[in-house]
Structures are given as structure tokens and as C-alpha cells.
Amino acid sequence: PAPKRGEIVRQIGDALRQKIKVLGSLVSLEMGKIFVEGVGEVQEYVDVCDYAVGLSRMIGGPVLPSERPGHALIEQWNPVGLVGIITAFNFPVAVYGWNSAIAMICGNACLWKGAPTTSLISVAVTKIIAKVLEDNKVPGAICSLVCGGADIGTAMARDERMDLLSFTGSTKVGKQVALMVQERFGRSLLELGGNNAIIVFEDADLNLVIPSALFAAVGTAGQRCTTARRLFLHESIHDEVVAKLAKAYAQVRIGDPWDSDTLYGPLHTKEAVKMFLDAVEQAKQQGGYVVYGGKVINRPGNYVEPTIVTGLPHNAPIVHTETFAPILYVLKFKEEEEVFAWNNEVKQGLSSSIFTKDLGRIFRWLGPKGSDCGIVNVNIPTSGAEIGGAFGGEKHTGGGRESGSDSWKLYMRRST
Known part of the structure; x- marks a missing residue:
């Protein structure tokens, strides 16, 4: 029984x-x-x-x-x-x-x-x-x-x-x-797979956004299916958030995964390191600018720098590619309608997040014209899942x- x-x-x-x-x-x-x-x-x-x-x-x-x-x-x-x-x-x-x-x-x-x-x-x-x-x-x-x-x-x-x-x-x-x-x-x-986005509107609480984006992009060295790979920032706060995020990245303690002080360990394999380097190179070729990281760390193991890339268009081929590594593409937007569409334009549909205080916008995000992902978050990052809910995604997920x-x-x- x-x-x-x-x-x-x-x-x-x-x-x-x-x-x-x-x-x-x-x-x-x-x-x-x-x-x-x-x-x-x-x-x-x-x-x-x-x-x-x-x-x-x-x-x-x-x-x-x-x-x-x-x-x-x-x-x-x-x-x-x-x-x-x-x-x-x-x-x-x-x-x-x-x-x-x-x-x-x-x-x-x-x-x-x-x-x-x-x-x-x-x-x-x-x-x-x-x-x-x-x-x-x-x-x-x-x-x-x-x-x-x-x-x-x-x-x-x-x-x-x-x-x-x-x-x-x-x-x-x-x-x-x-x-x-x-x-x-x-x-x-x-x-x-997942090519998950966090969308940050101009009314968002940035004290919430910075640690959330950091954890979602850098946690498990970017090797979660729910890792944040795209960060859409309203144009009015773009530069401020990028500066604060780069400062936060610089404080991430990298080291031995068994050390209790370590927040960020190595990639799983040498192949993953190569994929990371290839993606960084493609991002540069497609018009991206590496504002933090982008290199292999000179120490034993498969360590790479957590990386932030700005300046790419939302539909750049590399932005639409899920690279299982800690690379965050930061993208500018103007209007709610366009950024919801950009969230949904990738092949995968696993996890998504918005940061806003606007209740109307939150319900639009959760509704039929909002996120097309299986996991739709509000004021929390893309990574992680609660066991009480059904975990999974749509489309190529x-x-x-x-x-x-x-x-x-x-x-x-x-x-x-």
C-alpha cells in the first residue's frame, strides 16, 4: 500500500x-x-x-x-x-x-x-x-x-x-x-537546458537586485540549469547596476570548494573551461565588452573568472546560446512589452525573474502575455526551486x- x-x-x-x-x-x-x-x-x-x-x-x-x-x-x-x-x-x-x-x-x-x-x-x-x-x-x-x-x-x-x-x-x-x-x-x-533572464525595472529595489543577480549568475560557478545568463536592465539604471555588480563580483571568494570561506569553486571539466573561453571570445566578436572577468584563473583546477559582458544586442547569437559557465550578458531595455518579448525569444523556457514594485506589471508578467517559462519569479532570482511546486520548463527545456x-x-x- x-x-x-x-x-x-x-x-x-x-x-x-x-x-x-x-x-x-x-x-x-x-x-x-x-x-x-x-x-x-x-x-x-x-x-x-x-x-x-x-x-x-x-x-x-x-x-x-x-x-x-x-x-x-x-x-x-x-x-x-x-x-x-x-x-x-x-x-x-x-x-x-x-x-x-x-x-x-x-x-x-x-x-x-x-x-x-x-x-x-x-x-x-x-x-x-x-x-x-x-x-x-x-x-x-x-x-x-x-x-x-x-x-x-x-x-x-x-x-x-x-x-x-x-x-x-x-x-x-x-x-x-x-x-x-x-x-x-x-x-x-x-x-x-535553460537560458534564464532576470529583468530589472527602474522601480526595483537595487539592494535586492545586486545579491540576487550575483547569486543566480555565479552560484555553482554558473553550472545550474536555472543559472541567470541574461540580465535585462532598464536603461535609466543600467550603468549604476553594472558598476555595483562588478564591485560585488570582485568580492566573491574563489577557492577550494571544501573551504568554508569559499563562495565559488571550479568548473567541472577542462571541456567546460574551453567552452567558457570560446563563449567570451564570441561575445567580444559580436560587439560585447567584458567589464569583469573573462579569463582562466592561474591555479590548479578548472577555475575561471566569473564574467560580466555588456554592450551586446538582445538577439546576438551568443546571448541566445546556453553556455554552462559563469557568463552574464547584461542588456539594456526601454519598455516592458519589448523586454517581456526578449525574455521569451530564446529557445528554452525554464526560469525567469522580474524585479519591480508595480503590482499591475507583476500580474502581467505572471499572465498569458508575460513570461513563457515554467518557473516565473518576482523579486527573487532565477536559480533554486521549492520542492512543493512542479519544477520544469517549456519549449526546448x-x-x-x-x-x-x-x-x-x-x-x-x-x-x-
């Missing part, structure tokens, strides 16, 4: 809670994010376990009036069966947590393929889960792990025994996965939803 499954998921959350610091250290070691972010990521798995426990007692379909005398229409929700979960390097624990905790209380088995570069944390988490399952006299293999590269992912996408495939990664690979799954009329849940609200329905099938 679902509440019994919820009790097992509660125990999984407790087991992770007991090892949260050592798991956070392992995330930091393998991925490169700072220690507090590593711990925070494991905490997110713990939190979604707590959420799933309550959800396990609330899953249900309506009983509807039937036109046939003496009959009722009932919507019965059943498990899909086997859920394949392919996660990315940048959130090697949290994304699996969102999927597995909900999938388990829905009654599914899980097969996880983590990123090849974060295998240790995948193994550690799987062993913790398996022990809890076995302590409850159910097979540890209910949550299985496979380590490997793209060949494993391809096999999972093509395998008809995979009732749902949840994929988190780039739009390019996600498209290939979607086509393979669709070819066999399978079911997929896609969480792909894939349309999938994970975590809260009614996302559980994706892990079940409906019988009427």
Missing part, C-alpha cells in the same frame, strides 16, 4: 540525513560545487522524501457522476512499473531524489544512470537506499544503479521495459533521447515536471 511505501521513503530520508555531511563532501569532491551547496543538495533529497511521505496518503482520483443508472466513474491511478532516471553532473543527488522519492511512493521500481563523472556519489546513495529497502524485507534492487556513458543511456531509451524515462541534461542530448523513446511509443520526462504539485501523475497511469 502507498502509505507503507511512504514509510520506507521516510526511512530513506532519515538515513540520508544521518550521513548528510559526508555525502555533501562527496558531492563537492566529485562535482566541484562548494561544500554548503553539496550538503544543501542532499538536504533537498531529504526534503523531498518528507514531502513524498505525506503525498503517499493523498494520491487518488475523483469519483465522478456516471450517466448510467447505478454506476459511478472512478479514476484509479496505478504505477507505471519501471522508471529509468538519467541525471546530470551538476546535481548528482537532488535530481535523482526528486524522481526516486516520488516514483517509489507511486509504487515503481527505479533504474538510475548517474553522470559518468559523479559515479562515487551515485554508488554511495544507492547503497544507503538499498540497506533501508532490505531492512524492510524488500529487495534493494528496487532502486538499482548502472554506471556508464552514452551507450547505457541509449540502451535505456530504446528498451521497451522502461515504462518511463526521466532525463536531465542538455537540450541536444534530450532531443535524441525523446526521439528514441517516442519511436517505441514510450513515455519520457525531460528536464533540459522539454516540458517535463518533477518534484511537487501534481508531478506524481507522470509516474503513474490512469485507469478510468
Whole structure:
């Protein structure tokens, strides 16, 4: 029964809670994010376990009036069966947590393929889960792990025994996965790229804007799918905000991710460093001006300077490209209507933010002519997500939803 499954998921959350610091250290070691972010990521798995426990007692379909005398229409929700979960390097624990905790209380088995570069944390988490399952006299293999590269992912996408495939990664690979799954009329849940914008109007509280933009653009060294990559500033405040933001960037403490003073660690791979340099060069060629950063830092590891680029047009090719690195393109605007359109003109539709005190504008932003993203923020940055809401985006972000609200329905099938 679902509440019994919820009790097992509660125990999984407790087991992770007991090892949260050592798991956070392992995330930091393998991925490169700072220690507090590593711990925070494991905490997110713990939190979604707590959420799933309550959800396990609330899953249900309506009983509807039937036109046939003496009959009722009932919507019965059943498990899909086997859920394949392919996660990315940048959130090697949290994304699996969102999927597995909900999938388990829905009654599914899980097969996880983590990123090849974060295998240790995948193994550690799987062993913790398996022990809890076995302590409850159910097979540890209910949550299985496979380590490997793209060949494993391809096999999972093509395998008809995979009732749902949840994929988190780039739009390019996600498209290939979607086509393979669709070819066999399978079911997929896609969480792909984001080219997220923060829009700052002239009436915004700049004391809120500066730390928000800094955190959204620089946090996790720009390697979140919700990282702010575009910052639209009203022309009347553009120069002031750029000056303040550059000053704030200069105070970011860069160093060893395990050091408690560090706010900003390295990029994940050498390839990421090359992508960063290529993007900075393209930005310059397309008319951009680097007002802060733009270079590799001379120290061991994949460290680059957090970077601010100004002077580009809103539709410059590099501005429309998601580079998984800490580069923020700062762009000027005049009118609300044009900047809402610019927010929406990129291929992805994950996260978006505005900073304003105008209530009418806020409701226009949330409405049908506002942001076309899956996550629409007001006076908070683009990064981060609350587990109680459905997480995901539109267009080339894939349309999938994970975590809260009614996302559980994706892990079940409906019988009427």
C-alpha cells in the first residue's frame, strides 16, 4: 500500500540525513560545487522524501457522476512499473531524489544512470537506499544503479521495459533521447537546458537586485540549469547596476570548494573551461565588452573568472546560446512589452525573474502575455526551486515536471 511505501521513503530520508555531511563532501569532491551547496543538495533529497511521505496518503482520483443508472466513474491511478532516471553532473543527488522519492511512493521500481563523472556519489546513495529497502524485507534492487556513458543511456531509451524515462541534461542530448523513446511509443520526462533572464525595472529595489543577480549568475560557478545568463536592465539604471555588480563580483571568494570561506569553486571539466573561453571570445566578436572577468584563473583546477559582458544586442547569437559557465550578458531595455518579448525569444523556457514594485506589471508578467517559462519569479532570482511546486520548463527545456504539485501523475497511469 502507498502509505507503507511512504514509510520506507521516510526511512530513506532519515538515513540520508544521518550521513548528510559526508555525502555533501562527496558531492563537492566529485562535482566541484562548494561544500554548503553539496550538503544543501542532499538536504533537498531529504526534503523531498518528507514531502513524498505525506503525498503517499493523498494520491487518488475523483469519483465522478456516471450517466448510467447505478454506476459511478472512478479514476484509479496505478504505477507505471519501471522508471529509468538519467541525471546530470551538476546535481548528482537532488535530481535523482526528486524522481526516486516520488516514483517509489507511486509504487515503481527505479533504474538510475548517474553522470559518468559523479559515479562515487551515485554508488554511495544507492547503497544507503538499498540497506533501508532490505531492512524492510524488500529487495534493494528496487532502486538499482548502472554506471556508464552514452551507450547505457541509449540502451535505456530504446528498451521497451522502461515504462518511463526521466532525463536531465542538455537540450541536444534530450532531443535524441525523446526521439528514441517516442519511436517505441514510450513515455519520457525531460528536464533540459535553460537560458534564464532576470529583468530589472527602474522601480526595483537595487539592494535586492545586486545579491540576487550575483547569486543566480555565479552560484555553482554558473553550472545550474536555472543559472541567470541574461540580465535585462532598464536603461535609466543600467550603468549604476553594472558598476555595483562588478564591485560585488570582485568580492566573491574563489577557492577550494571544501573551504568554508569559499563562495565559488571550479568548473567541472577542462571541456567546460574551453567552452567558457570560446563563449567570451564570441561575445567580444559580436560587439560585447567584458567589464569583469573573462579569463582562466592561474591555479590548479578548472577555475575561471566569473564574467560580466555588456554592450551586446538582445538577439546576438551568443546571448541566445546556453553556455554552462559563469557568463552574464547584461542588456539594456526601454519598455516592458519589448523586454517581456526578449525574455521569451530564446529557445528554452525554464526560469525567469522580474524585479519591480508595480503590482499591475507583476500580474502581467505572471499572465498569458508575460513570461513563457515554467518557473516565473518576482523579486527573487532565477536559480533554486521549492520542492512543493512542479519544477520544469517549456519549449526546448522539454516540458517535463518533477518534484511537487501534481508531478506524481507522470509516474503513474490512469485507469478510468
